[in-house]
Amino acid sequence: MLRRKVLPYQQPRAAQAAKASLEEEENGTVAIATPDGYRALTDATLAPYLAGLPAIQARLGGSPEGWKVIEVGDGNLNLVFIVEGPRGDLCVKQALPYVRLVGESWPLGLKRAWFEHRAAVIQSRHAPEQIPEVLHYDEQLYLIAMARCHPHVIMRRGMIEGIVYPGFAAHIAEYLAATLYFTSDMALPAAEKKELIAAFCGNTELCKITEDLIFTDPYLICDRNRWTSPQLDDEAAAIRGDDALKRAVSALKLKFLSEAQALLHGDLHTGSIMVTEGDTKVIDPEFAFVGPMGFDVGKLLGNLLMSFFSQQGHEQARGERDGYRRWILATVEEVWTRFERRFRELWTAYPTGDAYPRSLFEGQAGREALRTAQTGHLQRLYRDALGFAGCAMIRRTLGLAHNIDMEWIEDPDRRAACERRNLRLARELLLHPARFDAIGQVTARAAEIEAAAGAGA
């Protein structure tokens, strides 16, 4: 077994410089050793490549000279191209052998594209409506071609603008319930489940990013951390000194490391979701691995709650976003409530796995016993989810990667006030889970924290 070196994460300022130097090199050559046959594609080389794939050629129509190719990657890791032809369009994502945001000083394995592709294929079987159709995977180029989400926008951006997505809660609850249930031991025979675990065990490099950035760094003095300073210096210090919090977060980290419950998306926040008013698509499952179900659910809920606390920073007039805030909290409740109901329905309808075998829970009494077992299971999942939500809310305020929900609030005092409320709920979720036995208690407390701030301001 190999002992891995600590990744040379860098600070954002260094990242900006690295990004500049990367751009100078965007001619398809990279200095990091890559497997034979790998080359980073460019606006110029992508179209001829795609023209060689008959199904893609047919989808786009016409000839490659007429295709419009734009590199749109605004994420941190990869190249992303939109390609438009006379007949249709598509999206191409290619892994680079390093973290794009930082540059070659932070190498990152190309194989993440393989994991992303595998996860998308598996999840598509269970939640086809919520995953962009996979059109092609190239093993040598670590490249995925998929249907373009159009006219969708990244949900986080829509929420910053205060846009309501009426179908979102139902869509995402279906996605969560189906992808988590059907890859769990309740649905899969043990041998299939173990194959799934083994297949994704190799995605440790991306898991390690989560382990470090979410569960460790924000609780330490660490060069990679940043926060609105000096406004939140006291909060950051208090969190670093809170031993009960560090215990709670570490218990969740151990769950993340060892509980192989279901195939997770692994990075399910509002930046990994593309929406219109009527449709919801989940993208970017490159952090996928078999882990605790509560992680996907909680990361999403935490990001919705962060958006809630950020809204004050985007108001032109106080109270302007009251209605939107109510919609976000209703959405938090609805996501959980629908997820729980759907997960239970799937479990009852498809008890095809080796856990809780159908043969043990037959007849009226058996069905009641199974319902009791489901309730217990979902309570534990809910408890985990609240903990993971708290972790997500803290790391995006005090760690390396922040959310534009907060970052785009220009006045640092105003931003810090929003972030402080966010941290307050996060700590309560982690330290006092017994206060939040029902999802309505979470939203009520969020509203209470927000209202107290309004009154005091």
Place this chain on the structure above:
Amino acid sequence: MLRRKVLPYQQPRAAQAAKASLEEEENGTVAIATPDGYRALTDATLAPYLAGLPAIQARLGGSPEGWKVIEVGDGNLNLVFIVEGPRGDLCVKQALPYVRLVGESWPLGLKRAWFEHRAAVIQSRHAPEQIPEVLHYDEQLYLIAMARCHPHVIMRRGMIEGIVYPGFAAHIAEYLAATLYFTSDMALPAAEKKELIAAFCGNTELCKITEDLIFTDPYLICDRNRWTSPQLDDEAAAIRGDDALKRAVSALKLKFLSEAQALLHGDLHTGSIMVTEGDTKVIDPEFAFVGPMGFDVGKLLGNLLMSFFSQQGHEQARGERDGYRRWILATVEEVWTRFERRFRELWTAYPTGDAYPRSLFEGQAGREALRTAQTGHLQRLYRDALGFAGCAMIRRTLGLAHNIDMEWIEDPDRRAACERRNLRLARELLLHPARFDAIGQVTARAAEIEAAAGAGA
């Protein structure tokens, strides 16, 4: 992913017949297709094979014609040979492509020898005193040569005779603490841990035996089950009808399927332990996989408790084994108490893994927080262990495989009385874990159940 067929388990009587037909075939040819280069060795072909291995030849001394080879396999699955030469001796274990106890009608993958060898090598690093030294592994023959445990006996047989093993609790607690701790996320970096998980994910065929025989069959009407009948017919029916029990057992099965905490032995009962008064060796880790720590601990405790309840059946005069019973209960307590202390010590001394990272728990307050976390972790492990103990005690009374502790009590009424007391404690462990917050409450309750039986008899 493959969907596996249910294994054609057979009943013991069929097994006897199959064993006879197997013996007729013990000329090295088997009808099941095997990989190139595989052949089952015999008393006659083993010595020439070993003579080709210089280190083995040197260990045994002399020439192969003078070596004494005896096939001694009394287990259910494999060929086991003892080889004695003029200078030294050793033990050779070879996998057959089927379950030896049953015959070719129950095929079983040869690769279990690979898992056994890997597990023995890994565990040897952490508990060298408790594992027979591995001398050689042959990948083509699925054969392990190891140091012979001599003059050790299988612990279960010694306990049937009422023999005290004064060093046992200390040895096995060290084995459990070291093998479980050092393969956990508290000791291993995540990438190494994931490699370990992946390496053992392939051992599903043996895990499936556990999943079926321990967590499923005894709670169903199933051809593979057997019990002392008609004496225990009421108990068997009551257990099949106990929905709360089935829920508790199914929750433990889910843990077994999904909680990848540490590399387990996977079958740690008193039949997998060889002892003298001064030494303890653990053998047969072919069921090894990365699972919940409480499974190894609990299976062992459950088997000790079964031995406790079986003692009355081996008494010539009532009360003759009172002292031995006290020793068993003291051993149950000591195994847990020493394990818990040692696990905590190792955690404190070697916080080298990614869970509960050292950097988060520095200074006096950090050390105290870590102690609190350790206490919580060990409480959960203890709770799991009691549940798994209960499962082991039930399956060995109502399922396919029984223990000679009970089987060797010839009078069925007497045997059934012992088994009934065993089932009583097992059910309480599963249904009322809150009554057993300390290990002393388990042993006190065992003594109480035993005493009530004595008074009533």
